[in-house]
Amino acid sequence: MTATNDLTAAPHIDLLAETWARGVPHDQFDHLRREAPVYWHPEEGGSGFWAVTKHADVKRISRDPRTFSSELGGTFIPDQDEETLMMLRLSVLNMDDPQHTRYRNIVAKGFTPRVINKLVEDIDARAVRVVDEVVGRGECEFVNDIASKVPIQTICTMLGLDDELWPRMVELTNMMIGSLDDVGGDNAGQMAAMEVYALCDQMAAARRADPRDDIMTALVNAEVDGQRLDDGELNMFFVTLIVAGNETTRNLINHAMLAFIENPGEAERLRNDPSLWPTAIDEMLRYGASIHNFRRTATVDTEIRGTPISAGDKVVMYYSAANRDEDVFADPHRFDISRTPNDHVTFGGGGVHFCLGVSLAKAQIRATMHEVIHRLGDPQLAGPIRRLKSDFVNGVTEMPITFTPR
Numbered sequence: 030m031t032a033t034n035d036l037t038a039a040p041h042i043d044l045l046a047e048t049w050a051r052g053v054p055h056d057q058f059d060h061l062r063r064e065a066p067v068y069w070h071p072e073e074g075g076s077g078f079w080a081v082t083k084h085a086d087v088k089r090i091s092r093d094p095r096t097f098s099s100e101l102g103g104t105f106i107p108d109q110d111e112e113t114l115m116m117l118r119l120s121v122l123n124m125d126d127p128q129h130t131r132y133r134n135i136v137a138k139g140f141t142p143r144v145i146n147k148l149v150e151d152i153d154a155r156a157v158r159v160v161d162e163v164v165g166r167g168e169c170e171f172v173n174d175i176a177s178k179v180p181i182q183t184i185c186t187m188l189g190l191d192d193e194l195w196p197r198m199v200e201l202t203n204m205m206i207g208s209l210d211d212v213g214g215d216n217a218g219q220m221a222a223m224e225v226y227a228l229c230d231q232m233a234a235a236r237r238a239d240p241r242d243d244i245m246t247a248l249v250n251a252e253v254d255g256q257r258l259d260d261g262e263l264n265m266f267f268v269t270l271i272v273a274g275n276e277t278t279r280n281l282i283n284h285a286m287l288a289f290i291e292n293p294g295e296a297e298r299l300r301n302d303p304s305l306w307p308t309a310i311d312e313m314l315r316y317g318a319s320i321h322n323f324r325r326t327a328t329v330d331t332e333i334r335g336t337p338i339s340a341g342d343k344v345v346m347y348y349s350a351a352n353r354d355e356d357v358f359a360d361p362h363r364f365d366i367s368r369t370p371n372d373h374v375t376f377g378g379g380g381v382h383f384c385l386g387v388s389l390a391k392a393q394i395r396a397t398m399h400e401v402i403h404r405l406g407d408p409q410l411a412g413p414i415r416r417l418k419s420d421f422v423n424g425v426t427e428m429p430i431t432f433t434p435r
């Protein structure tokens with residue numbers, strides 16, 4: 030057996046939580062795409078699921094919601110009891126049509142490129158202030174000092190939440206997402222959710238009494254089939270927007286920072302040629318996808334790439350695997366800020382659930398990374414990175430860095 034054979038030996042496949050705490054398992058994904066692109070993954074305490082790693086399959090599944098339902102079993106991997114499922118189905122993420130379109134339309138107007146363009150000046154100014162606060166120190170803890178700031182401030186402002194609540198909202202979303210990790214201990218996720226719901230109820234009451242030009246006012250006034258949203262529906266909207274608008278973008282910024290630390294030549298290229306920003310943003314998104322996966326449930330017996338799938342089977346789409354598919358991306362493990370075309374699936378594979386926050390996320394990533402690239406010279410890791418133990422969010426919870434103020 031030669032060394033080359035050793036290198037191509039099959040890695041142990043384990044796509045559940047412990048793996049992600051160590052890093053995105055690209056060795057497993059490379060192997061799966063090549064050898065078993067529709068792989069039956071066993072699951073302790075669960076039914077098991079199909080792990081889908083090819084770009085074309087992620088797109089096909091995303092665009093066929095009749096066959097691959099978001100509502101039947103929800104969009105997270107674990108099997109849920111009926112009570113939890115009922116609650117999850119109050120979120121647009123976990124709805125199928127006709128319900129899904131009705132609810133998505135309520136908030137979609139708040140996220141169009143035109144609306145987001147009006148916010149860009151504010152977003153840019155926030156990013157400047159965030160970097161102003163740390164630039165003189167020559168060191169910072171990147172996640173909390175920089176990456177977390179613009180996303181939470183922006184979504185809180187869009188929802189109409191007061192400024193003094195921003196730090197608490199970061200803590201609460203960390204607890205909700207990090208409940209698999211050790212953030213806050215047992216039950217922390219549920220306690221955090223209760224606090225967010227209570228806040229949402231207060232906000233809803235305030236906006237009913239005193240309407241403003243924000244998403245919360247749109248939510249309390251929205252009607253579906255002639256009915257106003259009830260408290261449970263409002264709560265789920267609120268949580269979906271806060272978590273979707275916060276964790277995802279913050280972690281994308283974390284991974285972008287890491288990519289530039291590891292590829293300083295790309296930062297130099299971007300500083301010297303601002304025309305590269307649009308392709309650079311898409312490459313940051315492709316390379317550092319901040320959501321590992323979303324799940325679907327097959328509604329009928331079907332097949333993917335010739336593999337039979339039974340009605341009721343769980344099907345999990347791995348975005349970071351699809352983003353490194355060699356059939357679509359040349360030299361897929363290379364971080365190349367001028368990559369074109371770049372048909373990444375970081376915001377989903379298209380179709381009805383395609384991310385609502387694309388323009389908002391891109392504006393925030395651009396604003397923050399622009400300040401970082403231009404003002405934090407020669408950034409280096411100053412200690413170990415701490416990663417979130419989650420098979421859903423590609424999270425970094427701690428990243429100490431040093432830099433030379435520019």
Ligand code: HEM
Nearest residue numbers: 121122270273274277278281323376377382384385386390
């Ligand atoms: C880099 C940042 C982001 C990433 C990686 C991301 C990723 C995704 C993905 C993969 C989906 C598809 C879900 C599915 O197919 O089941 C999605 C949906 C969604 N995203 Fe994002 N997202 C980001 C930022 C945002 C932001 C800033 C918002 C705004 C609040 C947002 C709001 C939503 C909503 C509401 C949905 C559900 C849409 C639906 O089910 O119809 N996202 N996102």
